[in-house]
Amino acid sequence: METGTFPTQGGRKPLGIIQAGLAKRKAAETRFKTYGIVAIAAGLVFLAILFISIVGNAYTAFQQTQVKLDLYLDPDVIDPEGTRDLDVLSGANYAAIVRSGLQDQFPDVESRRDRRALNALVGRGATYDLRATVMAVPDLVGETLTVWVPADDDVDMLLKGNIDREAAEEGRRLSDQQLAWIDQLESRGRLAKRFNADFFTKGDSREPESAGIRGAVVGSFYTMLVTLLLSFPLGVAAAVYLEEFAPQNRFTDIIEVNINNLAAVPSIVFGLLGLAVFINFFGLPRSVPLVGGLVLTLMTLPTIIIASRATLKAVPPSIREAALGVGASQLQTVVLHVLPLAMPGMLTGAIIGMARALGETAPLLMIGMVAFIVDIPQGILDPATALPVQIFLWADSPERAFVERTSAATLVLLFFLIVMNALAVVLRKRFERRW
Amino acid sequence: MYESEAKLAEPNATMRSGVGNVRATVPREHRQTVGNTRVDNPRIRCNKLNVYYGDTHAIHDINLDVGNNEILALIGPSGCGKTTFLRCMNRMNDTIPGCRVEGEIIVDKQNVNSPEVDVVPLRARMGMVFQKPNPFPKSIYENVAFGPRIHGLTANKAELDEVVETSLVKAGLWDEVKERLDQPGTGLSGGQQQRLCIARAIAVQPEVILMDEPCSALDPIATAVIENLMVELRQNFTICIVTHSMQQAARVSNRTAFFHLGDLIEVGETNELFIRPGHQLTEDYITGRFG
Amino acid sequence: MLSLVLVLLLFSSIAYYVGRRRAFSAAGGQIRQLHSLPGYNGLYVALWCGLPALLVLLAWLSLEGAIIDNLVVAALPRDIIEQGAERVTLVLNEIQNVVSGTIYGEPDATVLAAAEHYRQLKSISHGALIGLTLVLPLAAGAYALRKINPRFEARNAVEGVITGLLLTSSTIAVLTTVGIVLSVLFESLRFFQSVPITEFLFGLEWSPQTAIREDQVGSSGAFGAVPLFAGTMLIALIAMLVAVPIGLMSAIYLSEYANVRFRAVAKPLLEILAGVPTVVYGFFAALTVAPFIRDAGGLLGLDVASESALAAGLVMGIMIIPFVSSLSDDVINAVPQAMRDGSYGIGATRSETIKRVIIPAALPGIVGGILLAVSRAIGETMIVVMAAGLAANLTANPLEAVTTVTVQIVTLLVGDQEFDSPKTLAAFALGLVLFVVTLFLNVIALYIVRKYREQYE
Missing domain, CATH: 1.10.3720.10 (MetI-like)
Incomplete structure (x- = not known):
């Protein structure tokens, strides 16, 4: 081979070949750069979806539907003997007091089935809270307390729009009757979404409405x-x-x-x-x-x-x-x-x-x-x-x-x-x- | 010897001797370029070239021609702007964040310093050899074949083989490596690596080869080989070389340009410039009063 | 127990002052006479006073339970011991319950007697421990005090002890590894006594039930772990298909194209993905991604399981993106600028430089990073526990539910069950496999990455 000569495609000048291939290489360059941008965008979109999905589901938990009840701390129910002994206070039937407080709102509900349906509107946590209150201040026995107690999680979900009112009654977690009661309570200003302090002050629970972190x-x-x-x-x-x-x-x-x-x-x-x-x-x-x-x-x-x-x-x-x-x-x-x-x-x-x-x-x-x-x-x-x-x-x-x-x-x-x-x-x- | 660590020109670079310090402050009007910056029928013509790194004004108003088939040596103390100037010509300064180049660089009647000009063909026309040998971590063959491959210069394997061989022959490396083309280029000695890098640049058939202190990392024997190679290459290529070594400039170049603190102080035929420098600063530099 | 530690602390601080005073008086008030400063002498006495007693205390507390249990068991009537290990464990539990005051039903006389024995041993042990923590520091402190004189090299002695403590701290990592190996190995060996290792490694059926009756059909359960390995691989593969392209391309863009400002914003944002706990990813997968994929599949007429491998793998891939991207970013930045200059100098475009010079040069580092990512995907637990299923299907279809090694470990070990059944031991055998495989990947990956770094240093 003779030194000093380069073979080229069909004798074309290298610069010509380079110029001819330039457009294609430019396109490849743009394509490659786009892949990079797409990759970063994908990562950021995933991040955004993750946060939106969590925040979007989370913010409603900071409010909890509560029912305002007037609870008469009946001495005959809590402490019939009047000893104010802590063992007696601890073992008393507070559920009955909460129930009667709720039934006071709807005096015309008579049948056992209806009453049970009505009672289901209030979460079980209310009972424990009431006991804690009375145990702390035994002198409250005999008084009437006006307190907000947490509503059942189904009521809460209804107010937060997670239960469809229009769905057929059998497939719904709340009956028509219960919906009517909820609406009445709401119109009387006794049912509302309030700040969910329990979430931060309570331990775990099987009942969502009283579960905290x-x-x-x-x-x-x-x-x-x-x-x-x-x-x-x-x-x-x-x-x-x-x-x-x-x-x-x-x-x-x-x-x-x-x-x-x-x-x-x-x-x-x-x-x-x-x-x-x-x-x-x-x-x-x-x-x-x-x-x-x-x-x-x-x-x-x-x-x-x-x-x-x-x-x-x-x-x-x-x-x-x-x-x-x-x-x-x-x-x-x-x-x-x-x-x-x-x-x-x-x-x-x-x-x-x-x-x-x-x-x-x-x-x-x-x-x-x-x-x-x-x-x-x-x-x-x-x-x-x-x-x-x-x-x-x-x-x-x-x-x-x-x-x-x-x-x-x-x-x-x-x-x-x-x-x-x-x-x-x-x-x-x-x-x-x-x- | 001179240090070569300062790659980027900085106008406030410290001078080593007291004499230099006094001279460094000579007023602007005494820093006009001495000698003829222009040649007939230039390959590259620079008009009023200025370079800034951020707020730092690295080189000022340089007018300089590079002629056909000549070796132009750029000399000057560390930080004088000669490497910066060299890197303007194939727009390598584009890769440095914050670097701004103003002025004209005319190649074939076209100002290649304008943003519309594509750097790809420009750099293919102006091969570059760097201070430290930088072969790719690939085989010797692949190192040389890199340019022809990306530019699509060859139609088939036989042509590519031929280009690789021709380039290695021209770089004076063929006899040493022809038996082991498939071995990594990084396994060669420093001087061989630098010649491999020259072969890599030649393989694209550039018109100009820009060399940035190509021998500063090499021992004297390897330096001598590369210097001989430059003289050979001059027959086919225009060469522009930055060097710290005045001896090297005197040995290989036709013309020499002396830079000082971002100014082009003097240009002239190499023999003329070294024997009868036209500017006091040039004389001080070549006689070793500062460096 | 805490009070004993406090007593030791008190003793040590008193010892410090006494030792210091002693050094002062030994030097006749002239500190220059002393080899070491009085403070060092004090420290020397304090260390002697506190350390041996503390070590004894810790050893005592950690071994007390086991020793007392053994003594109580040894004293049990022969007929209970002859009924086998399980019965003994039950009885021991009952005894412990009686001792701690939680009694269910009427414990029989032997248990009550044993409980009394247990209580006695415990009080003897406590008494001895308190005596020891009082006597040992005083004796050791007095010994140290006697050594103090002006020429005593207290500083060297103290520094020797402290260096010893530092050395001990650094061996904890080794002890941890040894602990991991021993604990999974022992339980696995017990498991392999009841289930042959070949069946475990090559068996195609996994249904780890424990028999209620001895003669029940399939009482031994099936412990062929191949479906688990396959499921793990499938999910890890999906994760890699998501994470490697996205992570690698983001790293390339961030290090080669992006300007400083874009990089300063995008890089930390991507790294947030690495800081999100895996349980959050698991919840995200179960809550958002899995239903989305099922619905999307439904639209296309595909039957997607609600706990599909695709959902778990996809979310795991998202989790691993920043891992791949920051490792790749590191190795890409380690490629010297001279390589880029060389390529640009010939006229290569950026993408050509990346594809033909930077990636090949960085390849070993990138491969090492990907191996580390694979190891992480295999060992990831919460995402698959929450989003992948329990059904051990042997399938390559990403739309079906599969289960993984980690899911099974969690399922087998969460909840109350006796510790010796093949079911719980199987979890340790799975743990052994997991540990060996990830260790293997990590060793190779770290070796490759280290070699790669040395090349450019």
Whole structure:
């Protein structure tokens, strides 16, 4: 071959060939760019649908239909002997008082069947609330209280438009008669949608109208407390050791590979570990925040260690050399000079790890934090559930009224997560340092 | 030797010697270009070229021609704007965010610095070789075949083989790599990698080859090979080379342009400029009073 | 228990002051005479005072229950023990119930006697523990106090202990892995005693019932996990088909095309998707996506199961988008600018540069990222628990309901059941498979990604 000559298509000049192919390549370029935009748009649309679907279902849960009743606390029903003994007060038939308060509104309802239908309009929660009120102030016996009590979830759903009035009576959860009563109560100003405080102050319940997230929030709080108290010190200690003290040998290599792999182990496997080790081997009780916190600690630890090591790495060696140069020991250097500089970054890592742990559900299912628990837990050894688990439980409930409560609980969970992440961002911005 | 870390020209780049510092502040009217910036029948003609990086005015009002089949050397201290100027000619500055180029660059009676002009054919006409050898992480063959493939220059595999071979021959690399065309280009030595990059640029059959300090990352022996190659290539191509080494400029180029703090201070035949510099700054620079 | 820890804390702080004073007086008030500052001497005594007792306390508390149970069981009449392990567990539960005061019905005399025995052991144990937490710190503290003199290298000793504690913290990760392996392995081995491992790995039928009567038909249940593996793969595949193109193209657009401002807005927005808890995705799938897909399928005349693999996979894919996109973004940004310059310098367009130079150069990193994403999809639990079904169908049709490994683990273990049945043990066998597969994927992926990074460093 003769050097210095290039073959070209049919002897055309390269520039001509390039110009000819330009339009096609331009089109390919535009197409490719469009794919990118479409991909981002798809991601953002998914995000929007997710939030719209949840907020759209959730906001109605912050209002609850309530009925205003005048309840005569009849001494003959509550405390016939007049002892005001708390045992007597606790065992009294408050349901009867609520029922008669409701029947006072409709004196002409006579038959047993009609009365039962009427009573079904008020939720069962009213009875428990009344008992709590009387137990707190026994002197109320004999008085007449005017209170708003939660209506049954079917009434609530009707007012929120989730039950079709026009549907055939057999296929409807409320009879024509009940609809008439509801309308009358509403026209008398005794039935209205009011702020749903119970949602924030009560524990779980089988009845949607008196189910709240307080128990789950408190359970999550205790679980997170255990997780934070264990995982942050341990994570920082491990990171400090690996970054500042560890010799380069096989053992530290193993630890390092281990931590990286552990960070990618499915969370449910940690649940299995918790079940087998903490509950079956060490005999800790099921369903308690302590075990939940232990499991989440093991799960969060790799995240915190990795984040903390990255922050330690970012502290320039000159700081260490300066301290070592004036005769500080290695430990003094780390504790007095390196750690304070790395602390904001480590806290940021810890908050992000906590946020992940707060949303975690699967391992908690394994260790039994999925039980139906009405009482608000009082400590880390009380049976409890957690906010995400509560969402899982409610999502499984068939009642229509639980859909909005599940969405609202989700919203509360997302609110906590947003607050935590915002805190992490603020912390990072505030203390961010470029060396 | 001179440092080569400052890729982007900055007018406030510090000068090393006290003399330079005083000279650096000479008023504008004493910084008019000395020597003839124009040639007959130029390949590229730049008129009043200005470049800004954000608020920084990197090069000022450059008028300069690049002639046919010549080697034009751009010399000057770090940060003087010579690389920026080179990158204007194939619009590589477009890829730098915040960079703005004003003025005319005329190629074949067309101002290629206008936004309507497509950079694809422009860059195909102006091959570029970079400071550090940057072969793609592909085989030697694929590295050279990259340009012809994307531009669709060859009709079949046989033609492509021929283009690859011709380019490697012209880049003086064929004998060293013909047995291992399928091995990764990144496995070659630094000098070989740079010649591979030259072959990659040649394969598109450009009219001009822009070289941005092509030898700064190479040892003296590899540098000598590339310098010889440049002289060879001059027969078919116009070459514009940025260099930190005055010796290199003196060895290979026909014409030399001396840049200083974003100004074109002096242009002239290489022999003339190095023997009888027309401007005090040029003289100070080539005699090593600052660098 | 908490009070014991507080007592230890109190002892340690007293020990700190005493140790410091002692160091002062040993030096005759001249600190320069001391090898280590008085504070270090104090710390030394405090550590001796607190640490051993704390370790003993923790060990005691974690082993107490098991030891007492064993002692009580050993003292039970022979005829109960001979009735087998299950009966013993039942009796032990009853004893514990009696001890904690929740009595159902009339416990018989043996149980009551055993409960009394249990209570006794427990109080002995508590007494011993309290005695130990009082005596041990004092003895150890006194020992440490005697070592203090001006030449004593308290600082080195203290730092040695603290370094030891740091080292211990870093081994927790290893212990966790060992714990995971041991716990799933042991239970799985027990499972494989009743169900052959070949049947588990290759059997085509999954219906894990436990027999009510011994002679019941199909009492052993069927534990062939292939339908589970297939279901997991199907859902993971759908998720990848959603996440990889969207995630990869978004990463490419964000790193190669988008300007700074667009990137600053779009990137964090996409990353919100990664911060949403999986239970929320599960709820979203069940509430919005699954009905939508069923209705859409209905319009097209397709019969879509209400818990279709498509719905679960789609939502899981959405969850994984930011995962793929941020990993790809990292590796694409790691490709040196010189590569892009080289390509642009020849006249390649942006998309040609991306397709022919950047993606091939970044490919190992991208593949590593995708493997990590697959591992995450396989291990994801809540979305499939809430949106995929329980029916172990062996099908490749995304419109049908399938079940996955994680769904079955949850189903088998949630709720109260005895711990030794093949049903619960099967969950651990599934957990073992899950752990091994994800570990395998992670190790490979992390190795590839690390090699890739080293190449450009």
